[in-house]
Amino acid sequence: MPQTLSTTEPGFATAFEALLSAKREDAPDVDATVAAIIADVRVRGDAALIEMTARFDRLDLTPETLAFSAAEIAAEVAKVSSADRAALELAAERIRAYHVRQMPADAIWTDPDGATLGWRFTPVSAAGLYVPGGLASYPSSVLMNAIPARVAGVGRLVIACPTPGGVVNPLVLAAAQIAGVDTIYRIGGAQAIAALAYGTATVRPVDKITGPGNAYVAAAKRRVFGRVGIDMIAGPSEILVIADADNNPDWIALDLLSQAEHDESAQSILITDSADFGRAVVAAVEKRLETLERRAIAGASWRDYGAVIVVRDLDEAAELANRIAAEHLELCVADPEALADKIPHAGAIFLGAYTPEAIGDYVGGPNHVLPTARSARFSSGLSVLDFLKRTTLAKMTPAALAAIGPAAERLAISESLQAHGLSVRARLDALNGGDGA
Amino acid sequence: MPQTLSTTEPGFATAFEALLSAKREDAPDVDATVAAIIADVRVRGDAALIEMTARFDRLDLTPETLAFSAAEIAAEVAKVSSADRAALELAAERIRAYHVRQMPADAIWTDPDGATLGWRFTPVSAAGLYVPGGLASYPSSVLMNAIPARVAGVGRLVIACPTPGGVVNPLVLAAAQIAGVDTIYRIGGAQAIAALAYGTATVRPVDKITGPGNAYVAAAKRRVFGRVGIDMIAGPSEILVIADADNNPDWIALDLLSQAEHDESAQSILITDSADFGRAVVAAVEKRLETLERRAIAGASWRDYGAVIVVRDLDEAAELANRIAAEHLELCVADPEALADKIPHAGAIFLGAYTPEAIGDYVGGPNHVLPTARSARFSSGLSVLDFLKRTTLAKMTPAALAAIGPAAERLAISESLQAHGLSVRARLDALNGGDGA
Numbered sequence: 001m002p003q004t005l006s007t008t009e010p011g012f013a014t015a016f017e018a019l020l021s022a023k024r025e026d027a028p029d030v031d032a033t034v035a036a037i038i039a040d041v042r043v044r045g046d047a048a049l050i051e052m053t054a055r056f057d058r059l060d061l062t063p064e065t066l067a068f069s070a071a072e073i074a075a076e077v078a079k080v081s082s083a084d085r086a087a088l089e090l091a092a093e094r095i096r097a098y099h100v101r102q103m104p105a106d107a108i109w110t111d112p113d114g115a116t117l118g119w120r121f122t123p124v125s126a127a128g129l130y131v132p133g134g135l136a137s138y139p140s141s142v143l144m145n146a147i148p149a150r151v152a153g154v155g156r157l158v159i160a161c162p163t164p165g166g167v168v169n170p171l172v173l174a175a176a177q178i179a180g181v182d183t184i185y186r187i188g189g190a191q192a193i194a195a196l197a198y199g200t201a202t203v204r205p206v207d208k209i210t211g212p213g214n215a216y217v218a219a220a221k222r223r224v225f226g227r228v229g230i231d232m233i234a235g236p237s238e239i240l241v242i243a244d245a246d247n248n249p250d251w252i253a254l255d256l257l258s259q260a261e262h263d264e265s266a267q268s269i270l271i272t273d274s275a276d277f278g279r280a281v282v283a284a285v286e287k288r289l290e291t292l293e294r295r296a297i298a299g300a301s302w303r304d305y306g307a308v309i310v311v312r313d314l315d316e317a318a319e320l321a322n323r324i325a326a327e328h329l330e331l332c333v334a335d336p337e338a339l340a341d342k343i344p345h346a347g348a349i350f351l352g353a354y355t356p357e358a359i360g361d362y363v364g365g366p367n368h369v370l371p372t373a374r375s376a377r378f379s380s381g382l383s384v385l386d387f388l389k390r391t392t393l394a395k396m397t398p399a400a401l402a403a404i405g406p407a408a409e410r411l412a413i414s415e416s417l418q419a420h421g422l423s424v425r426a427r428l429d430a431l432n433g434g435d436g437a
Numbered sequence: 438m439p440q441t442l443s444t445t446e447p448g449f450a451t452a453f454e455a456l457l458s459a460k461r462e463d464a465p466d467v468d469a470t471v472a473a474i475i476a477d478v479r480v481r482g483d484a485a486l487i488e489m490t491a492r493f494d495r496l497d498l499t500p501e502t503l504a505f506s507a508a509e510i511a512a513e514v515a516k517v518s519s520a521d522r523a524a525l526e527l528a529a530e531r532i533r534a535y536h537v538r539q540m541p542a543d544a545i546w547t548d549p550d551g552a553t554l555g556w557r558f559t560p561v562s563a564a565g566l567y568v569p570g571g572l573a574s575y576p577s578s579v580l581m582n583a584i585p586a587r588v589a590g591v592g593r594l595v596i597a598c599p600t601p602g603g604v605v606n607p608l609v610l611a612a613a614q615i616a617g618v619d620t621i622y623r624i625g626g627a628q629a630i631a632a633l634a635y636g637t638a639t640v641r642p643v644d645k646i647t648g649p650g651n652a653y654v655a656a657a658k659r660r661v662f663g664r665v666g667i668d669m670i671a672g673p674s675e676i677l678v679i680a681d682a683d684n685n686p687d688w689i690a691l692d693l694l695s696q697a698e699h700d701e702s703a704q705s706i707l708i709t710d711s712a713d714f715g716r717a718v719v720a721a722v723e724k725r726l727e728t729l730e731r732r733a734i735a736g737a738s739w740r741d742y743g744a745v746i747v748v749r750d751l752d753e754a755a756e757l758a759n760r761i762a763a764e765h766l767e768l769c770v771a772d773p774e775a776l777a778d779k780i781p782h783a784g785a786i787f788l789g790a791y792t793p794e795a796i797g798d799y800v801g802g803p804n805h806v807l808p809t810a811r812s813a814r815f816s817s818g819l820s821v822l823d824f825l826k827r828t829t830l831a832k833m834t835p836a837a838l839a840a841i842g843p844a845a846e847r848l849a850i851s852e853s854l855q856a857h858g859l860s861v862r863a864r865l866d867a868l869n870g871g872d873g874a
Contacts, residue, residue: 084847084851086844087844090844101544104541109538111802117801117803119539119803123781124815139848139851207815226812229816248867251860254856258856258860260856261855262854292856294854298856336832344560345562348828348829349828349830351830351831354832354833354838355838356860359833359841359842360829360831361849361857362844362845362849364554370829376826378644378665378666380828389813389816391786391813392818393785393788394788394796394797395788395789396792405796405800408524408796411521411524414521414608416731417698419695419731420695420795421795422691423694426688427791427793430685
């Protein structure tokens with residue numbers, strides 16, 4: 001049984017605060033280990049990679065086999081059923097169509113002073129996607145990371161994916177192929193992040209690294225940040241469902257469980273204006289849990305971090321939702337658009353009872369890499385912008401410089417930056433017929 | 438004398454690589470100290486802030502005087518000359534006009550399957566700007582950080598600025614007033630970052646922290662990243678000027694020096710297709726250095742990290758410029774637009790001889806907070822986007838769910854995420870006349 005709160009009960013504020021600040025992840029401090037791994041890869045390159053892959057993944061590689069060959073990829077991809085392949089292709093097409101619309105426009109204009117101003121977006125030259133091995137090796141995440149990169153126009157796109165014991169998920173390779181990934185390395189952990197950031201004789205360095213990973217991968221990404229760009233450091237996942245009594249309790253129960261089954265530290269919260277509906281959902285969760293394959297994981301998540309919050313009305317629900325700032329927000333109410341307008345803080349919003357969150361994980365189109373742990377207050381899901389950078393442009397005519405240059409000179413002097421001021425003054429003097437010196 | 442390289446000389450590749458990878462900043466490892474400061478502020482709040490401000494800034498504060506009062510601000514702002522104020526206002530107006538154009542559009546559309554998709558941008562609720570005290574207390578940086586936040590629609594905007602010995606730069610307060618900052622705290626260092634991220638009894642926490650700072654501030658920002666959003670961790674600044682022989686060597690010398698005077702670890706590089714012009718610029722720098730107030734700093738930067746690179750032609754210049762990925766790139770050539778098109782990797786580009794970089798520092802309009810240390814390969818200058826976040830939107834009709842739901846179910850099953858699949862299946866069964874369970 002998850003905890004049940006009601007906004008009308010005394011002590012609600014304290015209990016809600018505790019729910020918000022519950023530490024769901026006890027990440028081990030692996031920073032020193034990761035620092036040593038990165039240093040080793042920087043010094044010994046391929047040799048370090050090969051040695052660590054033998055140790056951690058029980059797999060013997062050579063510089064020639066660090067990456068999958070085309071024949072190896074083809075052999076694995078051939079194992080994928082045509083139905084699975086069709087599903088991946090449908091997902092890829094929808095994700096591509098959504099992300100194409102995100103492409104920002106360049107701009108250039110001339111202002112009243114005669115200054116030409118603007119900006120220009122260009123893609124990063126090379127990006128590396130980390131794909132976890134084993135259980136959490138999700139082909140859908142390959143699509144969600146690789147397609148925005150391709151849409152952005154990234155020149156070279158590579159994957160690092162550990163293959164413990166040499167086993168790889170054929171669907172991951174199929175997804176990489178569909179998304180247009182160039183190279184897939186059989187490496188993982190902090191050593192893979194180090195290789196992508198600094199390069200080795202075999203692995204060419206990239207400029208941006210994205211994708212989820214365990215504590216070692218997260219710590220390595222944090223360490224190489226600055227040398228390369230990274231996406232967010234993902235925490236445990238969460239869903240918030242706001243549902244009124246006019247819903248099927250079983251559907252809502254499954255939506256809550258679809259988050260809970262990810263991970264014991266995932267969090268599923270229901271906010272409802274009907275205590276009866278809340279009880280019906282709890283009962284439906286218990287019933288579904290009995291037959292769920294991942295019931296141990298989903299049950300632990302629901303028991304430890306799940307919550308049902310009964311509110312007086314939907315305005316109260318919106319207020320709480322903003323404080324939760326959920327990664328996934330499902331609005332199963334009569335007018336979901338009106339409610340969404342009141343909730344600025346959420347990673348992704350799923351509107352109405354026919355939009356289960358799982359649609360967004362696979363085929364909706366929007367990205368499923370989203371800000372967790374309340375970071376939707378200040379950050380956004382993965383997008384084409386993560387693979388682009390913007391260069392600002394400015395061009396002064398002599399007249400424009402004459403108009404605004406004196407103010408720049410004055411501010412430079414006030415900041416004691418004499419050469420800044422002189423660089424403007426020399427030009428202004430030349431325009432005024434002086435010698436510019 | 439800076440080093441002079443020529444692409445026609447043997448050993449150029451090695452020398453250029455060394456120039457690129459020269460470590461210009463030897464940041465002290467203050468991480469343990471910073472961790473202790475943050476922990477102290479989290480536990481003791483205002484008391485810790487007040488104690489550290491007394492110790493580091495020789496200033497005795499109370500909870501009531503942590504922030505400037507309106508009367509104190511008015512008294513300081515009254516000291517600003519009307520000419521300085523007019524220059525600040527001109528700068529603010531131009532920065533605002535530029536950043537208003539950056540506001541991204543929301544989008545919503547319905548696709549052929551009947552799915553409604555889109556996204557929505559909303560501002561962060563509260564942002565904190567760090568403004569260094571003492572020498573590097575730049576009013577222009579207040580404008581460059583605060584105005585994009587205001588344009589984005591940030592609800593509450595505060596500044597943390599240490600005032601060693603109680604001394605504050607009146608222009609900083611004037612800039613804050615012009616930009617519409619709500620509160621200015623007299624606190625600095627890692628303790629200020631901790632207070633902004635976690636809050637104290639007096640300092641309300643914010644969601645995003647931007648602005649430059651010393652090694653302690655940078656380490657603190659890195660540590661609170663995740664709890665709040667941060668902008669980039671800035672490194673030493675740099676300029677790359679590409680100039681042909683048809684330029685005034687003195688102007689180019691001053692542009693190089695305007696970077697060098699910032700900091701001994703700043704870097705100024707000239708690329709030219711004329712060895713004679715390169716020598717003329719070096720001579721002009723030496724001459725200007727003699728009379729520059731900050732000649733010790735500028736001279737050290739120019740001597741230790743400055744460089745003149747002579748190339749065969751401008752295509753070669755573009756190639757090198759992409760590898761340098763400069764924060765500031767000035768193109769003083771006959772067709773600067775054509776050259777800019779060949780250089781995707783740069784933070785800001787200044788086109789033509791009448792656009793000295795200093796214009797961009799103050800009044801051009803684009804932001805002067807830009808990616809340093811080659812990070813223009815993957816990141817961008819500060820913009821309104823730094824104060825916005827994007828929420829994705831998706832709404833399925835029953836028909837849309839019927840069309841794409843089966844593919845989602847199939848992928849969920851392939852990833853062994855049964856509840857994900859069931860959350861879709863239950864709805865599909867209901868649509869097909871089943872009982873939805």
